Amino acid sequence: MRLRELTRFDNIVIQCHDNPDADAVAAGFGIYRYLQGQKKQVKLIYGGREKIHKANLLLMVEALDIPIQHQQEPLDAELLVTVDCQYGEGNVTHFDAGQVAVIDHHIDMGHGADFKDIRSGYGSCSALVWQLLGQEGYDLGEDKDLATALYYGLYMDTNSLSEISHPVDRDLRDCVKFHEGLILKLRNTNLSLEEMRIAADALRSYEYQEEGHFAIVKTQPCDPNILGFISDLMLQVDIVDLCVIYCELPYGIKLSVRSCVRTVRANELAEFLVQGVGNGGGHAQKAGGFIPKTNLELMAADCEPGRYLYGRMEKYCAGCELLYAKDYVFDREGMGRYEKIPQRLGFVRLVDILEEGTQIMIRTLEADIEMTVERDVYVMVGVRGEVYPIRKEKFEHSYRAVAGEFRITEDYLPSIHVRESGTILPILPRAHACMPTGKTSVFAKCLDHTVKVFTAWDGENYMLGREGDYLAVRTDDLHDVYIIAAAIFEESYRMAEN
Numbered sequence: 001m002r003l004r005e006l007t008r009f010d011n012i013v014i015q016c017h018d019n020p021d022a023d024a025v026a027a028g029f030g031i032y033r034y035l036q037g038q039k040k041q042v043k044l045i046y047g048g049r050e051k052i053h054k055a056n057l058l059l060m061v062e063a064l065d066i067p068i069q070h071q072q073e074p075l076d077a078e079l080l081v082t083v084d085c086q087y088g089e090g091n092v093t094h095f096d097a098g099q100v101a102v103i104d105h106h107i108d109m110g111h112g113a114d115f116k117d118i119r120s121g122y123g124s125c126s127a128l129v130w131q132l133l134g135q136e137g138y139d140l141g142e143d144k145d146l147a148t149a150l151y152y153g154l155y156m157d158t159n160s161l162s163e164i165s166h167p168v169d170r171d172l173r174d175c176v177k178f179h180e181g182l183i184l185k186l187r188n189t190n191l192s193l194e195e196m197r198i199a200a201d202a203l204r205s206y207e208y209q210e211e212g213h214f215a216i217v218k219t220q221p222c223d224p225n226i227l228g229f230i231s232d233l234m235l236q237v238d239i240v241d242l243c244v245i246y247c248e249l250p251y252g253i254k255l256s257v258r259s260c261v262r263t264v265r266a267n268e269l270a271e272f273l274v275q276g277v278g279n280g281g282g283h284a285q286k287a288g289g290f291i292p293k294t295n296l297e298l299m300a301a302d303c304e305p306g307r308y309l310y311g312r313m314e315k316y317c318a319g320c321e322l323l324y325a326k327d328y329v330f331d332r333e334g335m336g337r338y339e340k341i342p343q344r345l346g347f348v349r350l351v352d353i354l355e356e357g358t359q360i361m362i363r364t365l366e367a368d369i370e371m372t373v374e375r376d377v378y379v380m381v382g383v384r385g386e387v388y389p390i391r392k393e394k395f396e397h398s399y400r401a402v403a404g405e406f407r408i409t410e411d412y413l414p415s416i417h418v419r420e421s422g423t424i425l426p427i428l429p430r431a432h433a434c435m436p437t438g439k440t441s442v443f444a445k446c447l448d449h450t451v452k453v454f455t456a457w458d459g460e461n462y463m464l465g466r467e468g469d470y471l472a473v474r475t476d477d478l479h480d481v482y483i484i485a486a487a488i489f490e491e492s493y494r495m496a497e498n
């Protein structure tokens with residue numbers, strides 16, 4: 001969806017969910033500012049019984065002059081835009097509206113709307129609004145109040161940026177110029193004494209599972225940020241390797257997940273815990289998740305959330321094989337031989353665009369990859385926009401450069417961030433095309449259970465193979481074992497002739 005599509009209406013109301021949080025307020029403020037600039041009659045509201053009372057939100061609203069109003073009277077808008085929530089949900093007071101637009105980052109609950117932009121992979125609605133504003137050429141450099149609001153919205157929804165996951169969230173974090181003094185003040189206006197008491201009570205009532213070295217803690221209903229605060233503390237306990245802290249709110253279950261072992265990434269654990277019922281994400285050590293109440297009831301009738309999460313945790317800990325490339329003994333059993341389908345891929349010779357020795361970070365949908373520009377290191381770009389470094393020698397054996405461009409259309413395209421200057425260079429316009437030489441092939445088999453592979457080139461981080469993904473071994477190096485995602489395998493490989 002483009003924001004400009006909304007400008008055909010004149011009387012527009014933007015609605016945050018009831019008990020709005022910083023992310024909802026910031027996202028609403030962003031849409032408000034844009035429409036105000038388009039000379040629209042626009043109003044920013046939230047419904048529900050409670051008025052905003054948390055100290056940080058009051059400070060945010062006042063310091064940034066955010067014109068949000070508590071709406072209790074019926075309303076009839078030509079267009080109603082719900083932000084950080086979906087029209088028809090339990091935590092969104094109903095108001096009549098001619099047409100409805102939904103801008104949100106939770107999972108799509110399937111309610112109808114005339115306009116919809118739901119990105120459940122994003123850690124915050126603020127990042128989505130920031131992206132939408134960018135598409136319209138809105139200059140945030142000229143609007144530091146809004147920039148600060150969006151940054152703070154992201155900050156609060158990703159547990160002080162610690163559970164950040166999507167590259168658009170990371171882009172907002174890295175690119176925006178905000179009022180530093182205000183953010184510092186907001187960061188330290190976070191807890192009330194009552195919330196401190198809730199945290200203390202929660203820490204006394206943990207449940208510990210010895211075999212899996214994990215702890216589960218339920219808190220009383222509280223601001224989701226308290227969950228992160230508690231889980232950070234819980235993880236510091238010597239015998240706790242993984243922990244999940246959750247609370248039941250009127251509209252669903254919020255959870256915070258932590259891991260301090262390299263065999264479990266917190267974001268994957270969070271995704272697993274809410275799989276099919278909610279959304280979750282973050283990164284290796286810290287992650288969060290949310291399950292809408294109705295979904296939990298559907299999935300686990302008469303199941304108490306604590307039991308449900310405990311069961312998922314046990315299942316996660318039990319159902320996984322660890323594989324270390326250095327100790328791997330090749331077994332041909334069940335493996336087929338495959339070769340790359342001759343199709344265009346992209347590659348970039350880094351020294352063509354940057355000085356040798358330059359520190360860079362390559363941002364992709366999957367991860368931020370830290371690298372140094374070296375003479376013989378190339379960067380490959382795959383059909384899904386996936387990026388990986390390759391040594392010149394290996395490249396020349398496996399691929400040959402061909403004329404023409406390499407093009408793909410994906411939602412998020414990779415870019416090179418130059419550390420020192422902050423310059424951002426999109427990769428695709430700088431990529432050349434290449435084709436597989438057909439000289440290399442792999443043995444591979446489809447996985448029927450979860451496998452984590454610590455590869456030969458990175459013994460610290462594993463590659464996750466889920467059911468349906470492929471375990472692959474280079475035929476010319478039987479220690480080079482790795483995972484190829486199901487979709488990429490099907491698009492890129494075919495059975496070898498002999």
Ligand SMILES: [Mn+2]
Nearest residue numbers: 023084125157
């Ligand atoms: Mn949010």
